[in-house]
Amino acid sequence: MDMAFDMNEAVASRARQAADPDSNVGGIAVDRLRSVIERVERLEEERKALAGDIKDIFAEAKSAGFDVPTLKNIIRLRKKEPSEIEEQETLLDIYRRALGM
Amino acid sequence: MDMAFDMNEAVASRARQAADPDSNVGGIAVDRLRSVIERVERLEEERKALAGDIKDIFAEAKSAGFDVPTLKNIIRLRKKEPSEIEEQETLLDIYRRALGM
Amino acid sequence: MDMAFDMNEAVASRARQAADPDSNVGGIAVDRLRSVIERVERLEEERKALAGDIKDIFAEAKSAGFDVPTLKNIIRLRKKEPSEIEEQETLLDIYRRALGM
Amino acid sequence: MDMAFDMNEAVASRARQAADPDSNVGGIAVDRLRSVIERVERLEEERKALAGDIKDIFAEAKSAGFDVPTLKNIIRLRKKEPSEIEEQETLLDIYRRALGM
DNA sequence: CAAGAATTATGAACCC
DNA sequence: GGGTTCATAATTCTTG
Numbered sequence: 001m002d003m004a005f006d007m008n009e010a011v012a013s014r015a016r017q018a019a020d021p022d023s024n025v026g027g028i029a030v031d032r033l034r035s036v037i038e039r040v041e042r043l044e045e046e047r048k049a050l051a052g053d054i055k056d057i058f059a060e061a062k063s064a065g066f067d068v069p070t071l072k073n074i075i076r077l078r079k080k081e082p083s084e085i086e087e088q089e090t091l092l093d094i095y096r097r098a099l100g101m
Numbered sequence: 102m103d104m105a106f107d108m109n110e111a112v113a114s115r116a117r118q119a120a121d122p123d124s125n126v127g128g129i130a131v132d133r134l135r136s137v138i139e140r141v142e143r144l145e146e147e148r149k150a151l152a153g154d155i156k157d158i159f160a161e162a163k164s165a166g167f168d169v170p171t172l173k174n175i176i177r178l179r180k181k182e183p184s185e186i187e188e189q190e191t192l193l194d195i196y197r198r199a200l201g202m
Numbered sequence: 203m204d205m206a207f208d209m210n211e212a213v214a215s216r217a218r219q220a221a222d223p224d225s226n227v228g229g230i231a232v233d234r235l236r237s238v239i240e241r242v243e244r245l246e247e248e249r250k251a252l253a254g255d256i257k258d259i260f261a262e263a264k265s266a267g268f269d270v271p272t273l274k275n276i277i278r279l280r281k282k283e284p285s286e287i288e289e290q291e292t293l294l295d296i297y298r299r300a301l302g303m
Numbered sequence: 304m305d306m307a308f309d310m311n312e313a314v315a316s317r318a319r320q321a322a323d324p325d326s327n328v329g330g331i332a333v334d335r336l337r338s339v340i341e342r343v344e345r346l347e348e349e350r351k352a353l354a355g356d357i358k359d360i361f362a363e364a365k366s367a368g369f370d371v372p373t374l375k376n377i378i379r380l381r382k383k384e385p386s387e388i389e390e391q392e393t394l395l396d397i398y399r400r401a402l403g404m
Numbered sequence: 405c406a407a408g409a410a411t412t413a414t415g416a417a418c419c420c
Numbered sequence: 421g422g423g424t425t426c427a428t429a430a431t432t433c434t435t436g
Contacts, residue, residue: 026400026401028401029165030401033401034402036159036162036167036172037175040158043151043154043155043158044155046151047155054144054148055417057144060137064130066133066137067293070290070293071138071141073297074138074303075142078138088275091269092276094329094330096276097329099276099333099336101280126299129296129297129300138301172398173430174395175402189372193376195229196235196374197377197380198227199228199230200239202377235369238360239381243381245360249353252350256343256347256350259342260339263339266335277340277347375413
């Protein structure tokens, strides 16, 4: 009985490959490939959820009377060093004056 | 005595505003403004962390011999309906044939 | 002799299609397809050339001691209405004061 | 008469600066600044016009029954070497097979 | 050559 | 619902 198994070993092997996520297909480590893809997809889901949360907060802020572009502007400024902000604003002022703006 | 209070109420009020995050400054609800900004910043931090994680996974995959652009391609495909993929590939083939590509 | 004509009509037709850019291939108006693609490619070339010119100007300006990010900032400002600039700067100032920035 | 020259030189200089676009303002070469900005703005205008032309062509193509995303796809492909296209398609196929897609 | 920034293109969201 | 603006994603180019 168990000998019949040997006869079809090649075929059985191929069948296992189809069923077994750990096998190689065309020289590709299928299990690792799946792992990479699924982990990235998972993280992207979380990122998307956070983006939704942020959007909700801005919508709420808008309802409360805040100006959303200005809020975003503030958040952008807060990422910079105060000295960097100062420096850029100074330069901008110089150029604006030079142009009479 | 209690009159002194009234006399300086305006000044005292301004002093409280400077110290009290719940007060209004220039018609702006400061506490709420802070809340909005800090919540968004918190979520953006998390988003950034996730982006870093994704980057790490791709770097690891690259080290393991995977082709990163192709991985991204696969992930993009998996977001679409199979019928949509099929449709687009069919159209592309038709146009390529028409142009002899 | 004249029968050979008919017999091979289908083949001959396909041969003509291969040679004739005005023919249809798979229901596609090949000549029009080519026209669309080549016109877009031509315009994209021009766009790319202009992008190069702009880059050159900024490089030259940088050599002359100008701060390129500030130059871009100025150009961005000049696209807006003065009233719009004023309005946005006022709002930003209010929020910054409210936050003690 | 020539003495008035010296006495009011500083004031006269400032007056000239205000009137003369070639002067320096705050250490900035105003004429050169203007030149840079206006040249860039000119080129950006042209770029914008070309972008509009491209948009028009795609709109026309859409009306004629072409699928615009596929057209863009074709144009992207035509920018690549045939060998590069082949290579990428092969890799994609391998990964898809490995994942049973 | 890799990493980072900057630009461009695509897709989504908002307003009309 | 369509058009326009805005955000994100990808590609490209520069710099270390």
